[in-house]
Amino acid sequence: xxxxxxxxxxxxxxxxxxxxxxxxxxxxxxxxxxxxxxxxxxxxxxxxxxxxxxxxxxxxxxxxxxxxxxxxxxxxxxxxxxxxxxxxxxxxxxxxxxxxxxxxxxxxxxxxxxxxxxxxxxxxxxxxxxxxxxxxxxxxxxxxxxxxxxxxxxxxxxxxxxxxxxxxxxxxxxxxxxxxxxxxxxxxxxxxxxxxxxxxxxxxxxxxxxxxxxxxxxxxxxxxxxxxxxxxxxxxxxxxxxxxxxxxxxxxxxxxxxxxxxxxxxxxxxxxxxxxxxxxxxxxxxxxxxxxxxxxxxxxxxxxxxxxxxxxxxxxxxxxxxxxxxxxxxxxxxxxxxxxxxxxxxxxxxxxxxxxxxxxxxxxxxxxxxxxxxxxxxxxxxxxxxxxxxxxxxxxxxxxxxxxxxxxxxxxxxxxxxxxxxxxxxxxxxxxxxxxxxxxxxxxxxxxxxxxxxxxx
Numbered sequence: 001x002x003x004x005x006x007x008x009x010x011x012x013x014x015x016x017x018x019x020x021x022x023x024x025x026x027x028x029x030x031x032x033x034x035x036x037x038x039x040x041x042x043x044x045x046x047x048x049x050x051x052x053x054x055x056x057x058x059x060x061x062x063x064x065x066x067x068x069x070x071x072x073x074x075x076x077x078x079x080x081x082x083x084x085x086x087x088x089x090x091x092x093x094x095x096x097x098x099x100x101x102x103x104x105x106x107x108x109x110x111x112x113x114x115x116x117x118x119x120x121x122x123x124x125x126x127x128x129x130x131x132x133x134x135x136x137x138x139x140x141x142x143x144x145x146x147x148x149x150x151x152x153x154x155x156x157x158x159x160x161x162x163x164x165x166x167x168x169x170x171x172x173x174x175x176x177x178x179x180x181x182x183x184x185x186x187x188x189x190x191x192x193x194x195x196x197x198x199x200x201x202x203x204x205x206x207x208x209x210x211x212x213x214x215x216x217x218x219x220x221x222x223x224x225x226x227x228x229x230x231x232x233x234x235x236x237x238x239x240x241x242x243x244x245x246x247x248x249x250x251x252x253x254x255x256x257x258x259x260x261x262x263x264x265x266x267x268x269x270x271x272x273x274x275x276x277x278x279x280x281x282x283x284x285x286x287x288x289x290x291x292x293x294x295x296x297x298x299x300x301x302x303x304x305x306x307x308x309x310x311x312x313x314x315x316x317x318x319x320x321x322x323x324x325x326x327x328x329x330x331x332x333x334x335x336x337x338x339x340x341x342x343x344x345x346x347x348x349x350x351x352x353x354x355x356x357x358x359x360x361x362x363x364x365x366x367x368x369x370x371x372x373x374x375x376x377x378x379x380x381x382x383x384x385x386x387x388x389x390x391x392x393x394x395x396x397x398x399x400x401x402x403x404x405x406x407x408x409x410x411x412x413x414x415x416x417x418x419x420x421x422x423x424x425x426x427x428x429x430x431x432x433x434x435x436x437x438x439x440x441x442x443x444x445x446x447x448x449x450x451x452x453x454x455x456x457x
Contacts, residue, residue: 035059147317171311174361193237219268245285
């Protein structure tokens with residue numbers, strides 16, 4: 001689609017000459033000889049750029065620009081001026097005019113400035129569209145949860161979204177803590193500002209301080225230039241710290257200072273940097289036990305736990321499994337270009353009977369698997385992942401007993417079901433500390449991460 005440019009010029013020869021040149025350059029051109037005509041064109045059109053003469057017969061360009069930018073701040077105005085009025089044009093740029101050109105117009109310079117303005121305009125529109133989509137995606141009504149427990153979560157989050165209070169989101173892995181964090185941001189007064197996310201468990205301890213607080217040039221080997229940290233980038237917006245329970249003790253003290261004083265120093269720096277950041281933290285760890293073990297600061301816990309939000313596990317809100325399943329079927333059917341209309345009763349009962357240790361994330365992965373495997377227009381029990389049909393442990397039976405009794409499973413499926421349950425237990429016993437769990441299982445950390453992803457744990 002051609003970009004729309006309005007030329008406002010009282011000299012007819014200049015007006016038509018510029019119009020012809022820019023039309024040859026594939027712009028959609030409209031013309032106006034004075035301010036009155038220009039305002040009518042702007043009101044009826046959707047212009048990307050206005051190319052305006054500084055001296056108009058019925059009004060000066062500075063006054064007209066002020067009115068246009070007030071009602072249409074997204075429009076880029078390029079002022080054309082004679083040498084005698086350059087000073088006025090420069091002053092005009094301070095009120096929001098994009099750039100100016102001196103007469104006689106240098107056509108190469110005009111095209112460079114015009115295309116630069118168009119590019120910036122396009123980026124602004126793309127950014128606005130992205131923000132609109134994010135706002136729409138992370139509305140609470142778009143986070144599936146019809147159960148009473150999830151409705152209570154939504155009600156609480158609605159109340160806290162517009163405050164500046166620190167929020168601590170707690171829940172098992174896969175319950176959607178990051179979705180709730182994003183929903184809080186996009187319904188808060190910070191929604192037009194950055195949302196910066198960082199997973200405290202995914203970054204090595206020796207690099208985490210630099211990621212959070214930045215570093216000065218030469219602060220350590222490899223610090224070739226100054227780098228801003230996540231707190232600095234999130235200034236006036238929201239910082240989401242996921243898996244806060246994995247934050248090393250040394251960094252807990254520095255985080256506490258930021259929460260108390262709203263300032264910090266970069267690694268290797270001496271200057272205090274002040275920030276205004278709304279903090280949201282999340283964890284699946286037992287912070288109370290970590291405090292008792294001396295692994296988490298009590299004073300930081302109370303700073304974070306101003307407004308606790310508890311996300312219930314999927315096994316405690318079975319009424320959400322049906323709507324979530326339908327949502328994921330629609331999502332992945334569209335993604336895969338399939339026309340799958342739903343899931344049959346037998347398969348739905350299997351989903352309801354399973355305990356979902358990986359919660360919503362595991363359900364989502366299971367449905368995606370089923371959509372890919374489905375040959376018809378309705379998901380059946382045969383399309384579901386094999387591990388859903390026989391891994392529950394009851395009474396005195398061992399996992400091996402239960403799995404070996406499942407005649408429908410291949411030996412490979414039985415092996416994977418046992419491995420999945422053993423890994424899940426190791427993660428539970430180490431409070432999801434993958435390094436410790438890998439050591440206990442005799443895996444490398446990379447192997448464990450791959451298996452956690454494979455089994456949706």
